[in-house]
Amino acid sequence: MKICASKSYGSKTVFENFALDIKDGEILCVLGRSGSGKTTLLNILAGLTEFSGQTEGVPERVGYIFQEPRLLPNLTVAENLAYIGAANAEIDEILRKTELLGLKDKRPKELSGGEKQRVSIARAFLSDAPLLLLDEPFSSLDTALKIRLSRVFAELWQEKKRTAVFVTHDIEEAWMLAHRIVMIEDGEISAEFRLDDSALPREYGAGAELKRKVISEMLKK
Amino acid sequence: MKKTLLKNGIQAVVLLALVLGVWAIAYFAAGNELLVPAFSNCMKELLGLLTQGGFWQSVGNTLLRTLLAFGIALVLAVIFAVLACVYPKIGRGVSLLASVFRTLPTLAVALILLVWWGADDAPVAVAFLSLFPMLYTGILAALSQVDGELIEMSRVYKVPVKKRITRLYLPSAAPYALREAGSAAAFALKLVVSAEVLVNTYKSLGGMMQEARIYLDIPVLFALVCVTTVLGVAIELACGLIARAVERRVK
Numbered sequence: 001m002k003i004c005a006s007k008s009y010g011s012k013t014v015f016e017n018f019a020l021d022i023k024d025g026e027i028l029c030v031l032g033r034s035g036s037g038k039t040t041l042l043n044i045l046a047g048l049t050e051f052s053g054q055t056e057g058v059p060e061r062v063g064y065i066f067q068e069p070r071l072l073p074n075l076t077v078a079e080n081l082a083y084i085g086a087a088n089a090e091i092d093e094i095l096r097k098t099e100l101l102g103l104k105d106k107r108p109k110e111l112s113g114g115e116k117q118r119v120s121i122a123r124a125f126l127s128d129a130p131l132l133l134l135d136e137p138f139s140s141l142d143t144a145l146k147i148r149l150s151r152v153f154a155e156l157w158q159e160k161k162r163t164a165v166f167v168t169h170d171i172e173e174a175w176m177l178a179h180r181i182v183m184i185e186d187g188e189i190s191a192e193f194r195l196d197d198s199a200l201p202r203e204y205g206a207g208a209e210l211k212r213k214v215i216s217e218m219l220k221k
Numbered sequence: 222m223k224k225t226l227l228k229n230g231i232q233a234v235v236l237l238a239l240v241l242g243v244w245a246i247a248y249f250a251a252g253n254e255l256l257v258p259a260f261s262n263c264m265k266e267l268l269g270l271l272t273q274g275g276f277w278q279s280v281g282n283t284l285l286r287t288l289l290a291f292g293i294a295l296v297l298a299v300i301f302a303v304l305a306c307v308y309p310k311i312g313r314g315v316s317l318l319a320s321v322f323r324t325l326p327t328l329a330v331a332l333i334l335l336v337w338w339g340a341d342d343a344p345v346a347v348a349f350l351s352l353f354p355m356l357y358t359g360i361l362a363a364l365s366q367v368d369g370e371l372i373e374m375s376r377v378y379k380v381p382v383k384k385r386i387t388r389l390y391l392p393s394a395a396p397y398a399l400r401e402a403g404s405a406a407a408f409a410l411k412l413v414v415s416a417e418v419l420v421n422t423y424k425s426l427g428g429m430m431q432e433a434r435i436y437l438d439i440p441v442l443f444a445l446v447c448v449t450t451v452l453g454v455a456i457e458l459a460c461g462l463i464a465r466a467v468e469r470r471v472k
Contacts, residue, residue, distance in 0.1 A: 046377050061379060070374040074392040074470070083388055084378040127378055 001057035001131070001163070005044050007037075014040050015187045017053070022131075027157065027164045027200070029178030031171065031214065036184050038167040042133045045165060058131065063124030063162070065137040069116035071108040077119050078104045086126040094122045097159075098152055114145040118152060125156045132157075132164040138173055147204050150176045154200035171211050176201040183217055191217040258440040267444040275424065280448070283413060283426040287456075290348035291409040295402060298356035303386050306364045319354035327351055327412075328419060335420040344416035344427065348409050355408070359401035363394035396468035403460025407453040414449050 004019045014037040022028055032038050043049035046062050071080045077100060081091045095101040098118050108116055117137060124132050134153075138146040154177060157164065168174055174181050177200055183191040193210060195202075244260055251257040270276040305312025327347055334343035367390055375385050417427020426449055433442040 048373060048377065062377060064374070064377045066370070066374065068370065070370050072371060072389060072392075075388065079388075083375075083384065084380060123378075 001055070001059075003041075003045065003053070003055045003058065005041075005051045005053035005055075007040055007044065007049065007051045013187065015051075018184075018187055018189075020182070020189070022163060022165060023180075024163055025161050026179045027166055027177055029166045029168060029174040029181045030184060031168060031174050031181050032184040033169060033218075037187050038169075038184065039135055041184075042135050042165065042167055045131065046133055059129060061127065061129040061131075063127040063129040063132045065117075065120050065124045065132070065134045067136045067139060069108070069120040071116060071119060073108050076105045076107055077111070080108070080119060081123055081126055084123060084127055090126060094126050094156075097156065098122045114141055114149065117141065117149060121149065121153055121156065125160055125162070130162060132162045134164060134166040134168075136168050136170075136173075139168070139170065143204070146173065147176070147201070150201040150204075153177065157200065171214050172204065174214075175207045175211060176204060181214065183214070190220075255437060255439055258443055262440040263443045263447065266438075266440040267447060270441070270444060270448075276429070279424050279426050279429050280452070282422075282424050283410070283417065284452070286345050286417075286425070287348070287406070287410045287413045290345045290352060290413060291402075291406050293345075294349050294352035294356050294405070294409070298353055298360050299391075299398070302357055302360035302364055303390055305361055306367075306390060307382055307386070312361070315357065319357050322350050323354040325350055327416075331416045331419050340417075340420040340422040340428075343420050344413045344422060344425075347416040348412035351412050352405055352409055356402065356405050359405070360394060360398045363397035363401065364390055366397065367393040396464050399460060399464035399467055403457045403464060406460055407457040410449065410453050410456060 001022045001024075002020070003022075004017060005015050006017055007013075007015045018037075018041075020041070030038050030041060040049060042064070044051045045055075045058055046064055047060070071077075072083060075083060077095070078088075078091050081094070082088070086094075092101065092104075095104055098121065100115065100118055100122060103111060103115060108119075111119070120137070124134075138149055141149065150173070166174070166177060175195075178195055179197075180195065181193040182189050191214075193214065195207075195210065241260060244257070247257045248259055254262070301311070301315045305315055327350065330350060331343055331347045334346050337343075338346065371389055371393075372385075375389060380389075414425075414427045414430070416422075417425040418431050419427075421431045422428045426445060430442055430445045433439070433445060
């Protein structure tokens with residue numbers, strides 16, 4: 001799928017003819033500093049933000065893992081998943097895979113931050129959307145939880161092979177989950193890195209050479 | 222919890238003492254039973270009323286009218302507020318209608334409705350006309366407080382409108398709307414009784430008040446005002462309790 005977009009908020013231009021190709025079945029990581037337009041890009045893909053330009057092949061239905069889990073507080077875990085239209089059998093299956101089956105009847109206030117985010121990941125994979133969007137979903141979690149949730153995400157991705165656009169400012173998260181990293185700076189792609197085909201998630205803390213390259217790109221600006 | 226109950230109890234006793242104090246001062250200042258009757262006379266009349274079947278029938282009729290006016294206004298306010306939230310164009314039309322209702326001179330409308338519908342139904346219509354804009358505005362405000370991030374999530378996952386209304390909008394707005402509704406229900410009683418007084422509805426609290434006024438039975442009139450006040454407070458308290466229970470369930 002392709003996108004070519006321009007977007008401004010008042011006098012502030014976020015994108016000017018920003019073009020991006022997303023290959024089917026890949027996990028594309030968009031890396032950039034805060035305010036570089038990463039979330040705007042996801043919102044354009046999700047149809048939440050108006051923009052000028054065009055898209056090609058972007059599906060109408062997307063799954064979105066937000067920075068915060070965005071669960072309905074009055075519904076249980078299972079009801080939250082049913083809210084997006086999933087059937088009971090599918091819900092039980094995804095809850096088993098994400099090790100949430102025991103928490104199925106709990107409400108969000110009874111869950112930890114990591115458990116809530118796992119429900120959010122389960123919800124995104126439950127939707128039949130061919131495109132998944134992830135907006136820094138692990139940014140507020142500790143390292144151990146980040147690694148665990150990356151594993152959950154990678155296992156589900158392995159099974160469903162959905163195209164995913166993953167936005168983060170954390171090089172480690174990008175390393176663990178991406179097939180390709182694009183860096184955006186001032187509304188433009190400033191660098192692109194293709195990662196090897198090793199199994200996801202990659203080992204936390206490894207990949208020093210790539211990380212050095214990415215960081216040196218970051219420091220250029 | 223116990224501390225709050227004690228605090229509320231003390232506040233209620235102090236308030237009651239204050240009302241009785243003001244009553245006593247007014248009684249002695251007026252020095253005329255036709256203007257301000259003695260509290261003891263009122264209570265005697267009240268006890269007398271409580272033993273009469275007709276009194277309870279009047280209370281029942283007034284409460285039924287209150288419930289009817291409040292129920293219709295609440296249901297329509299919820300429907301239109303939800304529609305206004307989902308479809309802003311409808312909202313603009315309903316807001317205009319609510320403004321018109323709000324500016325209608327209630328007593329004049331009561332007299333017109335008395336001619337059209339008779340004394341039994343006019344109080345319901347009068348109360349509805351005042352309650353609907355009040356409830357609509359309150360519920361709309363409650364709905365506008367629904368978490369924008371959850372609305373956005375629902376849009377992304379293309380959750381059907383009906384499900385959004387029943388699972389997101391209504392539960393989120395319910396506690397605030399119920400608190401608003403509590404005050405509105407007590408206000409509904411006041412409106413219904415006022416309209417009953419004006420159109421002299423047969424076998425109603427308002428009708429009994431009008432009758433007491435005509436026969437200068439002031440202790441009975443005061444006793445009926447006391448009954449109406451107690452009923453209003455009871456309705457508001459009951460709605461408050463329901464709102465708190467819903468809030469606990471929703472959050």
